[in-house]
Amino acid sequence: MALTVDERLLKGMARDAAVYALTRPAAIVMWIALAAALALSILNLSAAGGSVGLSGLLPVASIALMVYAVVMTIVGARRAVRAATPPGTVVWVRLGESALHIGAGSRSSDIEYRTFQSMRAGTDAVLLKLRGASAITAIPRALLSDADIAQLRTRIG
Template sequence: MTITIDEGLLRRMARDAAVYGLTRPWAIVMWVALAAGLALSFLTLGTGAADDADAAAWLPLATLGLGVVAVLATVSSARRAVRTATPPGTVVWARLEPDTLQIGADRRVSDIRYREFEGIRVGRDAVILRIRNSTAVTVVPRVLLTDDDIARLRLSVA
């Protein structure tokens, strides 16, 4: 099966990639740290223990601002990465072979051995395969893989 990437699918795949990025273990640590910073800033603000009350008043806003910047940067990065790999109009296909996942995008074909993948996350519109020993991922349109294909990938990646 082949599909042509359109703007809507591109946005939905980027959304799945952004959710993946925002829920990775390092991101969870960041969210916990930001929540702790926010709680601490409210506690400091409420007790008047801060040396500079004006500076303390800005701490909750600064903490929330850091969270917003993290979300915007992750979403922007995911959109850019997905758009670069599969711009609108790209004809994409995927095929599972005994030892490799073959992915084609227009005239490019990639053969990636299953052992190169470290993990898999299945979103609504994208299957995200994490590359071993790397922060890189491969994003495949979900529609190209059947439930059996995904089960096979899960077994091969584990």
């Protein structure tokens, strides 16, 4: 089965990739640290009473960092998905016995299942994390049936 990538699909795949990036364990640690910094800065303001000074900027800075992290993650995901599969690209995928066969435009790759560390199926994308790297491979969800996804989960481990 093949599929032509359009703007709607790109946005959906980028959204799935951004959600994945923002909910990974390292990102969760970052969110906890930023929330703790926000809570601590608010408590510091309460304890300071009437004299706010520079400590009044700490809650604003914490929130700004949170917003910045979300925005940059979304921008990065959109850029990465668009670079891999620009609009109009015909993509296809086939599950082999020992490798995943992926094609986008005139390029094709055969990637052994052991290359992947994990996978997550989103609404518009199936995201495959490469072992030993922070990179992911995004495949349009529409190219894979539920049985294909179950088979991928089994083969990736």
